Amino acid sequence: MNRRPWVLGAVVVFVFLFLYAPIAWLAIASFNSSRSLSRISGFSLQWYSELADDTRVFASLQLTLQLALASALISTVIGTLAAFGLRRAFPGRGLWTVLLSLPLVVPEVVMGVAMLGFFVKLAGIPLGFGALLFAHVAFSLSFVVVVVRSRVSGMDARMEEAAADLGASPFVAFRTVTLPLVAPAVAAGAAFAFLLSFDDVVISSYLTGVGSTTLPVFVYAQASKRGISPEIVALSTLMVTATALLLIIGVVFASWRARRAGSVAKLAG
Amino acid sequence: MLRRWLKANALLVPTGVWLGFFLIAPLVVVVEFSIATRDTGVARAVLPWTIDAYRTALDPAFLPIFGRTLLYAAATTLACLLLGFPLAWFIARHGGRWRTALLAAVLIPFWSSYLARIYAWKALLDGEGLANTVLGWVGLDRDGGFLLTDGAVVLGLTYGFLPFMVLPLYVACERFDVRLMEASYDLGHGRVSTFFRVVLPGVMSGVLAGSLLVLVPAAGDFVTPKLLGGVEQSTFGSVIDDQFRGGNNWPLGSAMAVLLLVLVVAVLVLRGRRGEDVL
Numbered sequence A: 001m002n003r004r005p006w007v008l009g010a011v012v013v014f015v016f017l018f019l020y021a022p023i024a025w026l027a028i029a030s031f032n033s034s035r036s037l038s039r040i041s042g043f044s045l046q047w048y049s050e051l052a053d054d055t056r057v058f059a060s061l062q063l064t065l066q067l068a069l070a071s072a073l074i075s076t077v078i079g080t081l082a083a084f085g086l087r088r089a090f091p092g093r094g095l096w097t098v099l100l101s102l103p104l105v106v107p108e109v110v111m112g113v114a115m116l117g118f119f120v121k122l123a124g125i126p127l128g129f130g131a132l133l134f135a136h137v138a139f140s141l142s143f144v145v146v147v148v149r150s151r152v153s154g155m156d157a158r159m160e161e162a163a164a165d166l167g168a169s170p171f172v173a174f175r176t177v178t179l180p181l182v183a184p185a186v187a188a189g190a191a192f193a194f195l196l197s198f199d200d201v202v203i204s205s206y207l208t209g210v211g212s213t214t215l216p217v218f219v220y221a222q223a224s225k226r227g228i229s230p231e232i233v234a235l236s237t238l239m240v241t242a243t244a245l246l247l248i249i250g251v252v253f254a255s256w257r258a259r260r261a262g263s264v265a266k267l268a269g
Numbered sequence B: 001m002l003r004r005w006l007k008a009n010a011l012l013v014p015t016g017v018w019l020g021f022f023l024i025a026p027l028v029v030v031v032e033f034s035i036a037t038r039d040t041g042v043a044r045a046v047l048p049w050t051i052d053a054y055r056t057a058l059d060p061a062f063l064p065i066f067g068r069t070l071l072y073a074a075a076t077t078l079a080c081l082l083l084g085f086p087l088a089w090f091i092a093r094h095g096g097r098w099r100t101a102l103l104a105a106v107l108i109p110f111w112s113s114y115l116a117r118i119y120a121w122k123a124l125l126d127g128e129g130l131a132n133t134v135l136g137w138v139g140l141d142r143d144g145g146f147l148l149t150d151g152a153v154v155l156g157l158t159y160g161f162l163p164f165m166v167l168p169l170y171v172a173c174e175r176f177d178v179r180l181m182e183a184s185y186d187l188g189h190g191r192v193s194t195f196f197r198v199v200l201p202g203v204m205s206g207v208l209a210g211s212l213l214v215l216v217p218a219a220g221d222f223v224t225p226k227l228l229g230g231v232e233q234s235t236f237g238s239v240i241d242d243q244f245r246g247g248n249n250w251p252l253g254s255a256m257a258v259l260l261l262v263l264v265v266a267v268l269v270l271r272g273r274r275g276e277d278v279l
Helices: A005-029 A046-053 A055-085 A093-105 A108-123 A129-153 A157-165 A170-198 A202-207 A215-226 A230-268 B002-034 B052-057 B060-094 B096-111 B114-125 B130-137 B150-175 B179-186 B191-202 B204-220 B223-228 B236-245 B250-271
Strands: B037-039 B044-046
Touching: A005 A230, A005 B060, A005 B096, A005 B114, A005 B150, A046 A230, A055 A093, A055 A129, A055 A170, A055 A215, A055 A230, A055 B002, A093 A129, A093 B002, A093 B204, A093 B250, A108 A129, A108 A202, A108 B002, A108 B204, A108 B236, A108 B250, A129 A170, A129 A202, A129 B002, A157 A170, A170 B096, A202 A215, A215 A230, A215 B114, A230 B096, A230 B114, B002 B250, B037 B052, B037 B250, B052 B250, B060 B096, B060 B150, B060 B204, B060 B236, B096 B114, B096 B150, B114 B130, B114 B150, B114 B223, B150 B204, B150 B223, B179 B191, B191 B204, B204 B236, B204 B250, B223 B236, B236 B250
Parallel strands: none
Antiparallel strands: B037 B044
16 A cells, blocks of 8 residues: 555564664673673683573562562463453443553552552561562453453454354363463463563562562662672563574464464365 | 352453562552651651642652653654554554565664663763764754753653554554545545544554553653753653662652553553554
8 A cells, every 4th residue: 555665664674673773782791701791802611601690580480479479470460350350331330441441550669659558567467488479460461451451343243253153162162262262362461461571660669578589679689789680681681582482483383373264174164 | 159160260360460469569659659648767658648648749849850851741642653553553554564674674673772772872962973963064053062952851752762663553553544545536535634533543552552652651750750860850760760769768759650651541542442453
């Protein structure tokens, strides 16, 4: 439709350069032989080997992963339920929408100090893993609902009706028709929730207890004293590489499956 | 009555309970703290109730910081729109079977650590960093680099919040019926007038949802301004943070948090029901 798509293409290339410039720079700097992030003086694997030996980083990485997995699991389950609950119009749905949009728009610093005040002074919830989990689910939930809801509301209800007409029980219809249709959105919501929890600095920094420091909070505390350590740069590089690989495998697998399904359909037809 | 309510809301109850306990209750407590008296000894808020904290928070001394924060948030939202719209449009309209992969490619950088990304920008923008070196070749370098400037802060914020703009915009662009554009061209409208009269209104829900998701968090962020800016770039969020961490003035910090919340509510009310289908 665009008569000059190359203008658009150029802008898109620029935006992708903008998105990947700091990541590429991190990858380069992770092999730097000096501590500096801005000046590259030579090649070395020093930071990767130091990372491998750093038990403190791994302890907090482990805690962060456990927290992110637990938070993603809980928020995906109750968020998906909520997305289905909002499927049909009913009096009060608007109110739920407002409630669910709050975590998306309340600034993190406000949520953090509010939770700190409430947990410590009133509810008697000790700071640490529990407090972090409550908070992380609270701010990730809405993202899951938004993502899943967009899929649920776009779904054709007649598919489920057809399943029911063909004699499927509500449970069977849900498992064989509804669930496969919403599964991609649920997976996307879960990934979103995981990422939000895994990378959170601000809220977590108020709620970490002794011995329960998440990786981002650990890095933040360390960085404010002596700049970010090259080990963390190496770790970030590894994380981005792993994610990119997983995604590429996913895309290749999906297109392979689509092609196979296509040729099977051709054979059957 | 109750049974009927439960029947309609049953699936929403877990979410409601969770948000009620861990989000709404804390926000209510913040309001209560904001009207309490400061107790320096144990850093907790105590009776009697007073509005002293609001008097301090609305002191003209804080006004420049508040104004600067809003300016950063507005500039960030605009920059995210200008970068995010072409990207979302391209992926939705020209992405073909690569759509999902392209959307994923937008999100991949965000699987690194947030702090590592900001430090990468810090390294790229500082005096001996790549940006200054490259710009030096054409004589556009700046003594001491680009850190500690408003531009660096807005750039960092834009980078951090861009995905929140791209995703809702993508949804809106995908839903937009391109035949409307053809019709507009057929009726003799040029590209500019077609964009403003047909395309923009068509994707407005995405624009509003994305702007909301960028504007408010950007107004509350203090880590990016702290790391890429200096004292001159400190924002309202960092003033709030100081009251809780170092300053030990919980009522003042709470009052400021409430002011920021009022801003959120104002933005939500202004938006009304527009764009609700996307967000």
